[in-house]
Amino acid sequence: MIPIKPVLPDTPAPSAMGTVQAYMQPGLLNLPVLPPLSLYVHFPWCVRKCPYCDFNSHEASGALPEAQYLQALRADLEAALPLIWGRKIYTIFIGGGTPSLMSAAGLDRLMSDIRSLLPLDGAAEITMEANPGTFEAEKFRSYRDSGINRLSVGIQSFNPRHLKALGRIHDDNEARRAVDIAASNFDNFNLDLMFALPGQTLDEASQDLATALSFAPPHLSLYHLTLEPNTVFAKYPPVVPDEDASAEMQDRIEAELQAAGYGHYEVSAYARPGRRARHNLNYWEFGDYLGIGAGAHSKLSFPHRIVRQARYKQPASYMEQALRGNPIAESNEVGRRELGFEFMLNALRLSDGFAVNLFSERTGLPITAIDAQLDEAERRGMLLRDHQRIRPTELGQRFLNDLQQIFLAE
Structure with a gap:
């Protein structure tokens, strides 16, 4: 800091x-100090848009304009430098879309550009998302040689029926092969799994988890399938397990992961000791992040203000504007009235909560600014606090949306 x-x-x-x-x-x-700074790089293309996906991803048609996009990313980063002069980057996350569609040479160029423009911490965590349908052993060795030291693999399921229902481009054999390649080339990797899938039973959800655990991943992300607006699943909803069935799945998942030695440190995140996702932790602790790429978002702190930015969303528009030196489509200052909610929206996702002084450190406001809301959350049995720490109770974790809404500015 x-x-x-x-x-x-x-x-x-x-x-x-x-x-x-x-x-x-x-x-x-x-603000007495500036928070740690992370870098997010968005790669917007994928082979096929999944019916549940509401991220800024676009199906690739024909050859990708990789060289032009990389040029735009560098121009975007150069334009952002005056906002972050002198600040070190502690984590990098390359997400999408499907960043593993990028060529080995393209990823190497991207990492070279980042290193030439930004001071990286010597122990920086550098994560790349990867789709099992794009795994090539040699390419992933090249990614590692270019500086990627953590992989996040979007498995979602090892069941061929559920993979088909989710519209994934890989099958169960490719999923297993992808994890083998990840484990062979990276000491640190994450597996993404989903549960409460169309037609999924409790035993099938448990079997997916058992298969994932057989590879001894350092980190696991377990997501409940949600039917997000503006997705194919929202327009044509599949039949999914009801609330009782999905809650039973979640309870079993938590019990089995605890028995296997994984700490449940965030709503959807489980890790072996020392393997928590540092990039995501920075988000949840209301740290700063610079986002470059199509549709990427930034949150940047200055001594007396906090600013949010969004890049142009469509890849073609983004490349055009970035190369003109104007990649930012929206920029606004976070108002004092919203800061308490924005901080708590993130920090309450953490099972252990947060140190009391972190609120003032990251928002520039005294903790007394949210005293009334803290009292209300405590009265409802959703929050525990003392002079050192504030954290959600088991009830607060289970009904997190209700807890977070208590801090929404009127």
């Missing part, structure tokens, strides 16, 4: 009196 002075980044240094006045202005924050 970087100590900072109470000076706006886009104004001249004030006099001593000006500094005092800046602290007293009601619209300004007073």
Whole structure:
């Protein structure tokens, strides 16, 4: 974390009196330090859009404009540099879409550009998402040689019937082969699984987990299938397990993972000791992140304000605008009234909650700014707190949306 002075980044240094006045202005924050900074890189193309997916992904038709896109990413990063001067990058996440469609040479170029423009922490966690249908052993060895040190593999299921229902491009044999390649080339990797799938039984969900555990992954992400708006599944809903059945699946998953030595540290995340996802932890602890690429989002802190940005969403528009030096489609300052909710929206996802002083450190507001909401959450039995820590109870974790909404600004 970087100590900072109470000076706006886009104004001249004030006099001593000006500094005092800046602290007293009601619209300004007073951040004592800047939070850790991460980099997110979005690769927007995939082989086929899954019917449940609401991410900014686009089916590839013909040859990908990889060289032009990489050029746009570099231009995007160069344009963002004045906002993050002197700040070190602690984690990188390359997501999508399907980043593993990128050629080995393309990934190497991307990592070279990042290293030439940004100071990376010596122990930076660098994660890349990968689809089992795109696994080639030699290419993934090249990814590792280019600097990728953590892989996140989108398995979703090892059951061929469920993979077909989810519209995945890989089958169960390719899923197993992908995990073998990941485990052979990376010391640190994550497997994504989903449950409450169309027609899935409790035993089938348990079998998916048992198969995943047989590979001894350092990290597992377990997601409940949700029918998101503007997806094929929302338009043509499949028959999925009811609430009682899906809750039973979740209970069994948690019990089996606990027995296998995995800590349930976030709503959907389980890890062996020392293998928590540092990039995602930075999000959940309201750290900063610079997002580059089509549709990528950023959250950047300055001494007296916090800014959110969004890049142009369509790949063609993004490339055109980024190469012109204007990749940002939207930019706005997070208001004081929204900060409490935004912080709690993230931090309450963590099973252990957060240290009390982290709230002031990341928002620039005193913890007393949300006292009334904390009291209400505690009264409902959804929150525990003392002078050192605030964390959700088991009830709060189970009904997380209700807990988070308590902190929504009126």
